[in-house]
Amino acid sequence: MRKIGTKDIEYIAMGSTVLGTGGGGDPYIGKLLVKQAINTYGEASLVNAEDLEDDALIVPIAAFGAPMILVEKLFSGNEFMKAFEMMEEYLGKKIDAVMPAEAGGLNGVIPFAVAAEKNIPIVDADGMGRAFPRLEMVTFTLHNIPVSPIAQADEKGNRNIYHTIDNVWGETLVGATTIQMGGSCAIGCYPMSGKQVKKAAVHGIVTYAQKLGEAILDSKDKNLSPLTSLIKEASAIKLFTGKISKVTIKTEGRWNKGICEIMGLDENQGNFMDLDFQNEFLMAKKDGRPMAITPDLIVLIDAENAQPITAESVQYGTRVVVLGMKADVQWRTPEGIALGGPQKFGYKEKFIPIEELNKN
């Protein structure tokens, strides 16, 4: 167990944006909420999944909605506590620890606010090791852990409990009301035991996010290149260097969909890379040939400061580097590929690991 202060949150937020692979919502507002909570209630305690009691009750707490709306529509902060309390009330049990559902984007930091206010630990694990756009797209689903009951709260005061027959229905019903709520809400979901967390979650992901954040933010002080440090820390593959030459983006319900086209620079002069996104970057093609495919991570980096760029904030003319990172081993199983792979998002291409796509 270690204490997480406001400085750690800076690093974790930065690393979560990397793991967000363009989606998950910009953590900026989440970071402010968490810092305020830590300043008010004291530091949060991060606990290893392995150290949980088998019968402990763990509940992931998350913001749910379209990334673009999560950035524009402010949270009151209160809705996360409300979702937490509804879950406790509904289960008739005290929650022993919270957890990020996804360590990518906004949701990499949000649960710290609840952990600080409730003075309970937050587990160093999540259900993705990245960001994904649908509620059922978590490693918990691969272990048959039900998403329900789901506690949902919005900033207006609406609060609902869902008990869906499977995890896809959770996405369908909570997605439908979230759109009515204005496009975002807070949820508690996948209540599970410590034993289940140990087996089903992606371990150490918060600490990993923090290390990625440190590589980006602290390298200059050590006279190192932030980009080189990030690539080393993430064991990333540099897929492309270029300038954003075209952006197509639209919001459809909970989805930001589009294509970010990058014109080659340096060794990629004359080439083009297309990043296809549905909230997250899902497919990177160089001159039409796939170079990285979901569930592997595609990370768009601002060449100037080595900081990640979210899909909703890509801008024409920005000089960028595209990185590829291996997905967690759970996503690379046949079941994992079926749940988070390219077919799930309507692509014809089959999943091929980035290390194979970029062999030579």
Next chain:
Amino acid sequence: MRKIGTKDIEYIAMGSTVLGTGGGGDPYIGKLLVKQAINTYGEASLVNAEDLEDDALIVPIAAFGAPMILVEKLFSGNEFMKAFEMMEEYLGKKIDAVMPAEAGGLNGVIPFAVAAEKNIPIVDADGMGRAFPRLEMVTFTLHNIPVSPIAQADEKGNRNIYHTIDNVWGETLVGATTIQMGGSCAIGCYPMSGKQVKKAAVHGIVTYAQKLGEAILDSKDKNLSPLTSLIKEASAIKLFTGKISKVTIKTEGRWNKGICEIMGLDENQGNFMDLDFQNEFLMAKKDGRPMAITPDLIVLIDAENAQPITAESVQYGTRVVVLGMKADVQWRTPEGIALGGPQKFGYKEKFIPIEELNKN
């Protein structure tokens, strides 16, 4: 208190279709569910609102969805019991009696199935005295009774509890998930005390529906005209006699919207009547001039058998009589007109009582 057997259900279902004013869903399937429940569990007991204990817990149980889908998509029957049980569990209290939310259409009979199976009474009252398409459009809203908690169950096994900040949000959120569920579900809502029922509900409406049904179904045996008997029993105004000459209908989410055009016969030869509907018939115009306006009831009657026709089953060529009936006094107050009047449905025309519209 009186016992309700399968024969009574025939009359009540017929009368509920009259009070449905074209909407509320055809009670045919509901009637089968209720008869089966009565045959299995015994007759249901109908109790007067005045006879309720002040602190009794009463819960309206209803089918929720688009009338067209309520007719086509079968209920398992089980979802009504599930909604009932979820409400008891959530409130942590036994429900003393059920009630129709609307005595018009399908929902005029549905609660009898739960009452029979649970062996608890059903109250001779509802929240409309007719059918209306939106969850907040009940006299309960006029008395500031909250729709929440709402218990929602579908035939697949999804079951949710909503706690919305007001009654309109109840419609918005439950409406959104109902569409995802395939267009229909069962709900328990507006849990209230016996004291609240006495004050806020439309009393005696089930017995009234039964009398309307008897007028239609039993008159021939008494050598009376079913139509004349119905008009007398309902204190109805005969607005038009004609033949359906055009039908425009479309389903938009939970709404059946359209216009039924009737060409005059008999004394109306040469005239036209347009019935505008959004689930229910809301506006009847003769040659462009309003003759009946919501919340007053517009009832389309098959001239051949004096039976009411629902808006989703209007057919070109049918000979019909259009009747107008006064809305319950609660709907004719300024608050009632604001909640169920023409402005609420987007009409420019102001509400004028049918007796004034048809003076000469």
